[in-house]
Amino acid sequence: MFGFLKVFGRGVLYTVLLPFIVLIWVLFTVYNIFLFIVMFFISVIKWLKGGSPFADTKEDVQAKKLLLERQNQAATTEQTEQNKDALIAALASAVIQSTNQQNQSTEQAQNVQTYDAYPAQEIESSEPNQIEHFENNEGEENQ
Amino acid sequence: MILYIAKLSEDSKRLIIALLFVLIVLFVIVGCIGTIIKKVMKRQAQGADDMMYDVVRAGIFNRKKDLIKFGIKKNHLVFFKQAWRPFIVMVAASLIMIIYCIAMGNWKVNIFDYQTEGIGTLFHIFDWANVPKTKIFGIEVMSDWPPLLSSPHWSWTAWGSYIFVPAMLVGLIWFMICVQAYIARTFRIFGIAKKVFSRSIDDLPPQEKPIEPIQ
Numbered sequence: 001m002f003g004f005l006k007v008f009g010r011g012v013l014y015t016v017l018l019p020f021i022v023l024i025w026v027l028f029t030v031y032n033i034f035l036f037i038v039m040f041f042i043s044v045i046k047w048l049k050g051g052s053p054f055a056d057t058k059e060d061v062q063a064k065k066l067l068l069e070r071q072n073q074a075a076t077t078e079q080t081e082q083n084k085d086a087l088i089a090a091l092a093s094a095v096i097q098s099t100n101q102q103n104q105s106t107e108q109a110q111n112v113q114t115y116d117a118y119p120a121q122e123i124e125s126s127e128p129n130q131i132e133h134f135e136n137n138e139g140e141e142n143q
Numbered sequence: 144m145i146l147y148i149a150k151l152s153e154d155s156k157r158l159i160i161a162l163l164f165v166l167i168v169l170f171v172i173v174g175c176i177g178t179i180i181k182k183v184m185k186r187q188a189q190g191a192d193d194m195m196y197d198v199v200r201a202g203i204f205n206r207k208k209d210l211i212k213f214g215i216k217k218n219h220l221v222f223f224k225q226a227w228r229p230f231i232v233m234v235a236a237s238l239i240m241i242i243y244c245i246a247m248g249n250w251k252v253n254i255f256d257y258q259t260e261g262i263g264t265l266f267h268i269f270d271w272a273n274v275p276k277t278k279i280f281g282i283e284v285m286s287d288w289p290p291l292l293s294s295p296h297w298s299w300t301a302w303g304s305y306i307f308v309p310a311m312l313v314g315l316i317w318f319m320i321c322v323q324a325y326i327a328r329t330f331r332i333f334g335i336a337k338k339v340f341s342r343s344i345d346d347l348p349p350q351e352k353p354i355e356p357i358q
Contacts, residue, residue, distance in 0.1 A: 004171070007171055007174040007175060007178065008167065008170050008171055008174060009174070010174040010177055010178060011169075011170035011171055011172070011173040011174030011175075011177065012170050012174075013177075014173050014174065014176075014177040015170060015173050024326075025322070025323075025326075028322055028325065028326050029319065029322050032222065032226070032321075032322050032325060035219060035222065035223075036222075036223060036226055036230065039219060039220075039222075039223040040223070040227075043223065053223075054220070054224050057213075057216065057217065057220070059198055059203055059213055060197060060198065062201070062203060063197040063198045063200070063201035063203050064197055064201075066201040066202075066203070067197060067200060067201050
């Protein structure tokens, strides 16, 4: 209902303003006819000079040039930032790798020492003695 | 007023209600047409944004006046680019009419004639001068359809009018649409210039607003 009243109200408003709207429209039409004739002669002269009548204005060309420069600058800055990030990532991974290697070598050194704590014993021929020896070692490990 | 309406006959009351209904429907139709034209003009005004976007983004102009001047210049170019097509249609229609006049040997052609040489041969033509009338509340109004002067019939001698009148009509309507677009873009250019060079503190980004010192 409100929508209908809105449209009705607009209709009343446009009916009241119609003479002014038509007057503005007629004035613009007459102006545009003259404008068209003037633009026609200007475009014919441009065409005879070898240019295009619908070419960009010098402000458009300047604007496009500026925007292209800014775009290239932004792309260069982005590339530099990406390179920086990649370099930092590479350095970090190199540091981590070297740390890991150091840790591994330290662990290996510790493992070698562990083996030395249990010096190799000469194994005798009788089997029961070997079993006794292994059983003793298991008991020590469990402690 | 109410007493006067109450004294009226039933037929008169029905006529008043019918006239009021017709008036309401007319206003609603005008309102709908106006709304459609407004929406179309809003869309046509987007053309101004298109043509000024690069220049505004690049910040070529430092003054509102210069931006408006550039916008108007660009608007003229865009109007000419759009309007040369309907102009070509109208020129072609005129050339066909000239060829028709040379072929028929008659330079005083009535393009709206309904008998032999005009576009009127394709429509019902009524004798509006002798329309039956009646008086209602002292005003003379139409009471019936007027007499028929001519029914639609094809006339080979009217070929020039058959091409000229529709082509000119299409060209004129197309040109008027281009004028409407020009008007829409003109208003939008002023709006854009006002917005780009607005000095409203409300539109300042938060980081540019002064911060109160911590106490």
